[in-house]
Amino acid sequence: KQEVTQIPAALSVPEGENLVLNCSFTDSAIYNLQWFRQDPGKGLTSLLLIQSSQREQTSGRLNASLDKSSGRSTLYIAASQPGDSATYLCARDTTGGGNKLTFGTGTQLKVEL
Amino acid sequence: ETGVTQSPTHLIKTRGQQVTLRCSSQSGHNTVSWYQQALGQGPQFIFQYYREEENGRGNFPPRFSGLQFPNYSSELNVNALELDDSALYLCASSLAGQGDEQFFGPGTRLTVL
Numbered sequence: 001k002q003e004v005t006q007i008p009a010a011l012s013v014p015e016g017e018n019l020v021l022n023c024s025f026t027d028s029a030i031y032n033l034q035w036f037r038q039d040p041g042k043g044l045t046s047l048l049l050i051q052s053s054q055r056e057q058t059s060g061r062l063n064a065s066l067d068k069s070s071g072r073s074t075l076y077i078a079a080s081q082p083g084d085s086a087t088y089l090c091a092r093d094t095t096g097g098g099n100k101l102t103f104g105t106g107t108q109l110k111v112e113l
Numbered sequence: 114e115t116g117v118t119q120s121p122t123h124l125i126k127t128r129g130q131q132v133t134l135r136c137s138s139q140s141g142h143n144t145v146s147w148y149q150q151a152l153g154q155g156p157q158f159i160f161q162y163y164r165e166e167e168n169g170r171g172n173f174p175p176r177f178s179g180l181q182f183p184n185y186s187s188e189l190n191v192n193a194l195e196l197d198d199s200a201l202y203l204c205a206s207s208l209a210g211q212g213d214e215q216f217f218g219p220g221t222r223l224t225v226l
Contacts, residue, residue, distance in 0.1 A: 004155070011170075034214070043203055044217040071136070087156055099146060099207050099215055100169050103155030 004092055010066070013080055014112055021107045028068050028075040031073040034101065035064050035075050038087045042081035043111075050059035080111045119205050119217035125224045126194050134189045134221045144168070145187040146215065147179060150201040162187055163209060191223075194202030198223045 007022045023033070032051045036044040048057045048064040050073070058066040061078040073090055087108045089099040126132050131162070134187035138145050144163045148156035148164045162181035176192040191198055201222050205215040 012214055036217075041118075041201070041220075041222070043219040044205075046216060049214045088114045091155075098160050098161070099144060100161055100170060100171070101146075101148075101156075101215065102158070103148075105153070110203070110224075 003007055004090060004102050004104040006090060006107050007090075007106065008107060010108040010110075012110045012112060015080060015082060016076050017080050017111075018076070019080055019109075021077070021088050021090075021109070023073040023075070023104055025071050025073075025092050027092075028071055030066075030068055031098075033064075033073050033090060033092045035062075035073075036089045036091065038106070039088060040087075043090065053094055060109075077109075080109075082111050085110050117127040117204060117216050119204055119221050120203075121224075123222045124221070125226065127192055127226050128196060130191065130194050131192045131224075132194060132223060134191075134202050134204075134223070136149055136187045136189070136204035136206075138185045138187065139216050140194060142206035142216070143185050144207045144209050145181055145185065146205045146207070147187070147189045148155045148202060148205065149173075149198075150220070151197075152200070156203055158209040159189070179203075194225045196225050199223060 034049045035047040050066040061067040063076040089106045091103040131150045146161040147159040150156040160170040161168045165181045178190045181187045201220045203220045205217045
């Protein structure tokens with residue numbers, strides 16, 4: 001069974017702190033891995049997409065890495081802000097680029113003033 | 114360029130009823146995927162439509178069915194509703210072969226009483 005696990009389930013940090021969210025998956029035959037943000041009761045906003053041939057992607061204060069051999073991805077958020085408070089989900093593509101994503105259960109982040 | 118839209122926003126049904134949810138894909142996208150997200154969980158893949166044909170299905174019973182229209186909009190139909198069908202239903206669109214990044218709609222919140 002292809003599973004995706006995210007640790008921690010919840011995280012609370014003071015504003016300005018750098019933080020790392022973890023995502024692990026059981027099958028190294030990954031096509032791509034995508035990180036999303038979800039605000040309460042809302043849809044998903046795509047943050048970063050890492051193809052299997054890549055090791056990392058960066059967008060502003062966000063950096064995501066992918067290590068296929070260990071089955072892990074990390075999302076690094078620099079200089080966190082209260083507006084970063086949301087649930088962060090990682091998802092891997094279960095097939096060869098078929099866009100049928102398997103999601104983790106998410107990390108609920110709260111950035112406090 | 115318009116984003117992914119879904120209707121209705123919220124819906125309340127009773128057990129045994131049938132429901133139809135609608136999704137308009139992002140302009141130019143030919144692939145639509147549907148996901149079910151129970152409270153506190155990550156989204157679960159239901160099925161995908163590519164050029165009006167079902168192109169993969171997750172672990173959902175046949176009472177979950179769908180359609181894709183020539184303009185690439187899509188419907189999700191659920192028959193014989195059960196209490197456990199209460200969830201946020203998300204659709205995502207993508208353009209097959211173009212980096213595979215998926216763009217999600219805001220979701221439809223279905224409550225089954």
